[in-house]
Amino acid sequence: MARVRREARIVTRDAAPTPHIAHSAAVGAVSPRDASPAPVPKLELRGIAKTFRTDHGDVEALAPCDLAVREGELVMVVGPSGCGKSTLMSIAAGLEAPTSGEVRVDGRPAGPAGPQRTVVFQRFALFPSETVEGNIAFGLTVAGVARAEREARVAEQLELMGLARFRRAWPHELSGGMQQRVAIARALAVRPEILLMDEPFGALDAQTRTVLQGEISRLRRVMNYTVLFITHSVEEAVYLGDRVVVMSSRPGRIRRDIAIPHDEPWRGLEIEDASMREEFIRYKREIWELIRTEIVRE
Amino acid sequence: MAPRRSHAEPVPTATSGGATRAWRAAWRREPGRAAWTAIAIGSLCVMLGAWAWATRPGGAIPALFLPPPGDVAASFVRLVSRPYLGSTFGAHVLSSLDVVIGGWLLAGAVGLPLGIAMGWWRRARWIAFPLFQVLRPIPPLAWIPLAIVWLGIGEPARIFVVFVAALVPWVMNSMQAVHSIDGLLVRAARTLGASDRQILTRVVCRTALPTLVAGARIALGNAWTTLIAAELLAATSGLGYIALNASRTLEMGILLVSMLVIGVLGAAFSFGMQALARVFAPWSRGART
Amino acid sequence: MSASPPLAPPSARPRAAVPAALIVGAASIATLVVAWQVVAMAGIVPARVLPTPLDVALRFATLAVETFSGSTLEGHALASLTRWVIGAACAIALGIPLGVALAWLPPLRPVIAPAFELLRFIPPFAWVPIAVLWFGASTTTQALIVFIAAFPACVINAHLGVSLVDPILPRAAAMLGAGGVATLRRVVLPVAAPSIFTGVRIAFSNGWMALVGAELVVGKQGLGFLISQGQINDSVTTIMVGMIAIGALGALIDFGFQRVERAWLPWLAFGAKRAS
Ligand SMILES: Nc1ncnc2c1ncn2[C@@H]1O[C@H](COP(=O)(O)OP(=O)(O)OP(=O)(O)O)[C@@H](O)[C@H]1O
Ligand SMILES: [Mg+2]
Numbered sequence: 001m002a003r004v005r006r007e008a009r010i011v012t013r014d015a016a017p018t019p020h021i022a023h024s025a026a027v028g029a030v031s032p033r034d035a036s037p038a039p040v041p042k043l044e045l046r047g048i049a050k051t052f053r054t055d056h057g058d059v060e061a062l063a064p065c066d067l068a069v070r071e072g073e074l075v076m077v078v079g080p081s082g083c084g085k086s087t088l089m090s091i092a093a094g095l096e097a098p099t100s101g102e103v104r105v106d107g108r109p110a111g112p113a114g115p116q117r118t119v120v121f122q123r124f125a126l127f128p129s130e131t132v133e134g135n136i137a138f139g140l141t142v143a144g145v146a147r148a149e150r151e152a153r154v155a156e157q158l159e160l161m162g163l164a165r166f167r168r169a170w171p172h173e174l175s176g177g178m179q180q181r182v183a184i185a186r187a188l189a190v191r192p193e194i195l196l197m198d199e200p201f202g203a204l205d206a207q208t209r210t211v212l213q214g215e216i217s218r219l220r221r222v223m224n225y226t227v228l229f230i231t232h233s234v235e236e237a238v239y240l241g242d243r244v245v246v247m248s249s250r251p252g253r254i255r256r257d258i259a260i261p262h263d264e265p266w267r268g269l270e271i272e273d274a275s276m277r278e279e280f281i282r283y284k285r286e287i288w289e290l291i292r293t294e295i296v297r298e
Numbered sequence: 299m300a301p302r303r304s305h306a307e308p309v310p311t312a313t314s315g316g317a318t319r320a321w322r323a324a325w326r327r328e329p330g331r332a333a334w335t336a337i338a339i340g341s342l343c344v345m346l347g348a349w350a351w352a353t354r355p356g357g358a359i360p361a362l363f364l365p366p367p368g369d370v371a372a373s374f375v376r377l378v379s380r381p382y383l384g385s386t387f388g389a390h391v392l393s394s395l396d397v398v399i400g401g402w403l404l405a406g407a408v409g410l411p412l413g414i415a416m417g418w419w420r421r422a423r424w425i426a427f428p429l430f431q432v433l434r435p436i437p438p439l440a441w442i443p444l445a446i447v448w449l450g451i452g453e454p455a456r457i458f459v460v461f462v463a464a465l466v467p468w469v470m471n472s473m474q475a476v477h478s479i480d481g482l483l484v485r486a487a488r489t490l491g492a493s494d495r496q497i498l499t500r501v502v503c504r505t506a507l508p509t510l511v512a513g514a515r516i517a518l519g520n521a522w523t524t525l526i527a528a529e530l531l532a533a534t535s536g537l538g539y540i541a542l543n544a545s546r547t548l549e550m551g552i553l554l555v556s557m558l559v560i561g562v563l564g565a566a567f568s569f570g571m572q573a574l575a576r577v578f579a580p581w582s583r584g585a586r587t
Numbered sequence: 588m589s590a591s592p593p594l595a596p597p598s599a600r601p602r603a604a605v606p607a608a609l610i611v612g613a614a615s616i617a618t619l620v621v622a623w624q625v626v627a628m629a630g631i632v633p634a635r636v637l638p639t640p641l642d643v644a645l646r647f648a649t650l651a652v653e654t655f656s657g658s659t660l661e662g663h664a665l666a667s668l669t670r671w672v673i674g675a676a677c678a679i680a681l682g683i684p685l686g687v688a689l690a691w692l693p694p695l696r697p698v699i700a701p702a703f704e705l706l707r708f709i710p711p712f713a714w715v716p717i718a719v720l721w722f723g724a725s726t727t728t729q730a731l732i733v734f735i736a737a738f739p740a741c742v743i744n745a746h747l748g749v750s751l752v753d754p755i756l757p758r759a760a761a762m763l764g765a766g767g768v769a770t771l772r773r774v775v776l777p778v779a780a781p782s783i784f785t786g787v788r789i790a791f792s793n794g795w796m797a798l799v800g801a802e803l804v805v806g807k808q809g810l811g812f813l814i815s816q817g818q819i820n821d822s823v824t825t826i827m828v829g830m831i832a833i834g835a836l837g838a839l840i841d842f843g844f845q846r847v848e849r850a851w852l853p854w855l856a857f858g859a860k861r862a863s
Contacts (some may be wrong), residue, residue, distance in 0.1 A: 095485050115491035125486040129504040129581055139490035142500065170581040190490060322767070328693035337697035345702055363721060421611070428612035429619065435841070436834035437796035439712075440811070442803060443818035443826050448636060523710035527800040530715060538713070542804075545716030553717055561709035568708065 040107040041068035042226040043092065043117075043194050047101035049251075050087050060251040061087045064101060067245060067254060069194075074220060074227040076237035078287060079247030079255075080295045085230045086122075088252065089198045092228060093119045105194065115139050118187035122199040124179040126171040132182050133158070133167045139190035157185035160219070177208035181215075188223075197229045201236070209236075213271050216240060234291070238283045239271050246287055249294045256290055258283070365550040370558075373551030382552070383543055385535055391559065393535040394525060397453060401460025402521040406514065409465045413472025413513075417506075418498060423473065430469060438463030438524045442531050451532035456525060463524035464517040471513020475506035508575055508582035515571035522564050537563075638824045646824035647831070655825070656816040657808055664832060666808040667798060670726055674733025675794045679787055682738045686745025686786070687779075691771060703742070711736035711797040715804050724805040729798060736797030737790035744786025748779030781848075788844045795837045810836075 050062040061084040069075045079085055090096040092103055094113035103110040105117070118139070126135050134141075136157050140150040158164045161181040171179055180200060187195060201209040217240055219225075231237050237244045238260060246256045260283060266274035274280050329337060346367060352359045353366040361369065377387045385393075416423040441462050442455075449455040479502050487501045503510075529538025537556050544553035575582065620640050626632070627639040634642070650660040658666070689695050711732050722728040752775050760770040776783075802811025810833050817825030 090485075093489055095488065113485075113488045115489070117489065119486065119489040121482055121486060123482060125480070125482040127483060127487075127501055127505065129501075129507065129579065138487070138492075138500075142487075142490065142492040142496045172581065186486075186490065196489075325692050325694060329697060334697045337694070338701045341698045342701050420608075424608045424611035425615045428616050432616060432834075435838035436830050437799045437837070439796065439800040439803060440814060440830045440833050443814045444823065444830070446818055447821065447823055447826065523712065526710050527712040527715075527803070530712060530800075530804050541713060541716045545720055548720070550717075550720075553720075557709050557713045557717070560713045561705065561707075564708035564710065565704075 039070065041104075042071040042073070042106065043069040043110075043228065044104040044107070045088070045092060045101065046104060048088065048091055048098045048103070049100045050084065050091060050096070051099045062091075062098075063248075063251040063253040065247075065252065065254050069226055069228055071226055072224045074225075074229060074240060074242045076241035076244045077228065077230045077247060078232065078234060078237045078244060078291065079252060080249045080291060081232065083247045083250050083294070084252030085247060086198055088247075089119070089196055089228070089230055093117050093196050095119075115143065115190040115192055117194040117196055118190060118192040120180075120183050120187050120195070120197040120200045122202045124171075124176075124183045124203075126179055126182055126186075128171055130171075131167070132163055132169050132171070132174070135171065135182050136185045136189050138186060143190070153189050153191075157189045160188075161185045161215075175208075176204055177212065180204060180208075180212065184212075188225075193226060195225050195227045197227065199230050199232060202232065210271055213239065234284050234287050235271065235275050237287065238280060239274055244283075244287060246290045247294075249297060255294065258287065362548060362550060365554065369551040370554045373549070374555045377540075377552060377555055383535070383540060390535050390537060390540055391563075394529065394537045395563075397456045397536070398460055398518075398521050398525045401457045401525070402464045402518050404457065405461045405464035405468050405517060405521070409468025409517070410472050410510070410514075413469040414476050414498075414503065414506075416469065417473040417476025417479075418502065423477075426469075427473070430466060434466055434470075438466075438520065439527050442528055445528075446532050451534075455532055456528045459528045460521045460525050464521040467513055467517040467520055471516060472506075472510055475509030475513065476502055478509075479505055508579040511571060511575040511578065515568060515575075518567050518571060519564065522560075522567060526560055635821065636823065638827070642824050643827045643831070646822075647828045650813075650825070650828055656813060660813070660828070660832060663808060663810050663813045663829075664836060667802065667810045667833075668836070670729040670809065671733055671791075671794055671798050673726070674730035674798070675737045675791050677730070678734045678737035678741050678790055678794065682741025682790070683745045683783060683786070686742040686747075686783075687749050687771070687776070689742070690746045690749035691775070703739075707739050711793075712800045712804075715801055718801075719805050724807065728805060729801050729809070732801035733794040733798050737794040740789040740793055741786045744789065745779070745783045748782025748786075749775055751782070752778045784844075784848050784851075788841065788848070791844065792837065792841060795833075795840075799833055 045065055045067040047064040047066060048062060049064045050060075052059040052061055065088065067075070067088075077085055077088065087096070091098045094103065094110055094117065110117070127138065130138060133154055137150050137154045140153060145153075154167075155164075158167055161184065163178065163181055163185065166174060166178060171182070174182065180203075184200065201212055204212065213236060220227075220240070229237075229240065241260055242262070244258045244260060245254055246258070247253065248255045264279055266277040266280050269277075275284070328334075349364070350367050351357065353361060353364055365373075376382075381387075382390070412422075412426065416426050438459060441459050445455040445458045449458055483501055483505060484497055487497045492500065525536075526538040526541075529536040530542045533539040537560050541553055541556040541560075544550070544556060623637075624639050624641065627634065627637050627642075638646075647660070652659065654662075656663075685699070689699060714732060714735050715728075718728045718731050722731065756774050756778060757770050760774045765773065798809070799811040799814075802809040803815045806812045810829050814826050814829035814833075817823070817829060
């Protein structure tokens with residue numbers, strides 16, 4: 001099928017050879033989980049570019065970017081600050097229109113933003129006029145989900161995120177970590193096909209971040225979501241990702257796409273332990289080197 | 299010099315220095331709850347006493363300038379017990395309340411949707427905001443003569459003036475409230491599948507509710523203030539009308555009572571609206587903004 | 588980024604919107620004026636009730652040179668301005684020190700607060716009848732009403748400004764050896780200045796509104812008086828000229844204050860944005 005062929009083409013382009021890392025040669029071409037003929041990607045960004053028009057001229061935020069995320073895959077995006085990561089995310093979510101290129105979901109043009117692709121923002125963006133419960137239920141309420149079903153799903157999320165005790169609290173009564181857990185629960189409650197996260201732990205303290213990173217990796221094992229996850233922490237990227245996409249400095253383009261296989265010996269460890277392992281450090285150093293050259297280039 | 303000074307410093311001075319410091323520190327501390335209440339009541343009593351003393355028969359202030367507190371109390375009893383200027387005191391108060399609530403609600407019915415629309419749709423703001431910018435500096439009171447020429451001295455003229463006075467705060471605050479909503483909340487709602495309409499009603503209006511109520515409170519305050527002025531100029535009943543008449547007939551006690559009742563009702567409006575905000579927007583109580 | 592309106596796509600040119608807004612705004616005002624002219628000329632309502640904008644403009648020019656009810660338009664404006672400045676100046680001179688004192692010396696609060704809160708809710712115009720009895724139809728009466736309208740804003744904003752100063756600053760000043768007065772003058776007041784200045788602005792604006800009301804009721808000169816004379820003479824054009832003059836002067840002076848504020852208080856310019 002045409003779709004399959006196109007996918008294959010994109011994959012080969014993604015798989016730029018990375019001499020320092022042994023696994024990279026095969027990266028992207030073969031998803032770690034299903035080695036069968038490349039399926040239609042769940043989320044596909046095709047030639048996405050974005051130019052902002054401002055008073056003082058045009059700002060080219062994104063150069064044409066191609067990125068494909070397979071079903072159940074967690075792709076991490078790292079890059080220097082201001083390289084267009086958030087822009088990429090907004091476009092993927094359908095919140096912003098690209099200047100050129102298109103977003104596809106399941107091989108079809110994606111429509112406007114909607115519960116099929118939910119977003120967890122860096123600033124929590126909880127609705128101040130809704131309780132924890134109300135925030136989590138929001139997407140279900142606006143979709144007109146029946147009450148019993150809604151309550152069941154909210155309860156499930158409260159349980160999952162350890163928020164049951166705070167169900168009736170107002171957002172301003174919660175700590176930052178709890179607020180972010182509510183934001184994640186809110187995004188998950190609508191059972192999105194794709195989860196988009198824009199530096200979700202950026203505003204948190206180190207301990208809370210570690211705990212939530214652990215929870216995300218646990219959630220992943222349980223629920224198998226398709227996730228595009230933006231971060232500025234290389235460690236987080238290596239720890240959580242199936243793939244790490246490194247972006248160039250502005251205008252952002254995809255510099256490198258690195259697969260992190262599932263059978264790495266540190267998989268399943270806590271992040272502090274994992275980050276001590278030699279293999280982990282090798283990935284980290286490689287990615288850091290790429291980002292450093294990008295920052296210097298700028 | 300220095301050694302001599304330190305040598306000469308006598309012990310009592312040091313103590314008195316300490317006392318001064320304690321005295322100073324006391325002036326920089328908020329009194330406790332009990333002390334606060336005691337001082338407040340004491341202060342009120344002293345003022346009342348000074349008033350009574352200054353206005354006593356043969357006192358410094360003649361009763362025609364300021365009547366003694368007893369006169370004011372007696373006037374209050376007189377006002378409540380017998381009709382004044384053709385109707386009972388209650389009827390006068392009701393007449394004022396009628397106009398103020400009517401004009402305020404009317405202004406809200408126009409101003410609230412208009413303000414929300416102006417905050418939400420940029421084109422609506424472009425069109426309507428300049429008009430309000432032009433109208434805003436004209437004090438509502440300046441409309442009174444125009445209202446009288448157009449509508450006569452009846453109730454419609456007063457309702458019109460109150461409407462004008464309340465409209466600007468209704469519109470401006472509603473617009474501000476909606477306009478200053480964090481755009482991220484709108485985006486979040488959109489990714490969760492809310493339609494434009496649901497975003498407007500479930501996210502924007504609810505988030506803006508505390509500010510909307512604050513705008514309503516300001517509008518009510520303006521309406522009340524303006525109504526009193528309108529009643530001074532064109533009315534046949536109402537608290538302002540009582541005040542003006544009492545001043546013409548030199549009934550100082552009645553004049554003061556009407557002023558006090560006007561003040562008490564104004565305060566009641568203000569606190570009532572604040573209570574309303576707490577009931578309808580419980581999350582705003584401790585919200586950090 | 589945060590300045591973009593909620594529903595507009597964030598990619599919309601943010602700055603280019605300003606001229607468009609100006610054009611639409613000017614067009615909307617122009618439409619209104621033209622519609623007014625057309626309706627007035629069409630004769631649906633008698634000219635006595637709704638004169639055309641042109642009539643009003645002509646009346647404006649006439650009043651500027653001819654004496655009406657005792658003086659020209661400028662004369663009336665000057666009379667209003669004088670009372671306004673006297674009343675507002677007194678309110679500022681008394682209100683700001685009181686507000687600062689209330690914030691700086693907390694034991695004063697229970698002494699002042701009960702009476703202040705009791706009187707604050709009596710609208711300035713409710714004082715007009717009693718002020719007339721006290722001082723007759725004089726400048727003092729008008730200035731007193733301005734004072735009553737302006738005073739609370741001065742007190743409240745000065746109090747707010749000083750009490751919101753971070754307590755670490757006076758402590759730092761004390762640590763550096765500054766006494767109470769020096770701390771207040773050199774550290775606390777400059778930080779509180781934007782809020783105090785806001786209070787002054789609100790005071791002038793409230794005073795102006797109240798003055799118009801007072802002049803409507805009593806007096807023989809002033810813009811409010813001019814309007815009431817227009818009402819008595821059944822001259823809507825005169826009323827409208829008065830309203831426009833009042834609005835324009837008020838707006839002009841508020842604009843002046845904003846400029847002065849930006850020039851004099853370049854530090855903490857954003858702290859001043861809290862209204863009454
Ligand atoms: N609405 C906008 N108007 C104009 N320029 C914009 C707008 N939004 C983003 N930009 C520009 O686009 C570039 C990319 O912005 P973006 O927010 O995507 O960066 P980022 O990679 O997410 O940065 P960070 O890591 O700091 O969050 C920046 O140079 C920014 O200045
Ligand atoms: Mg970003």
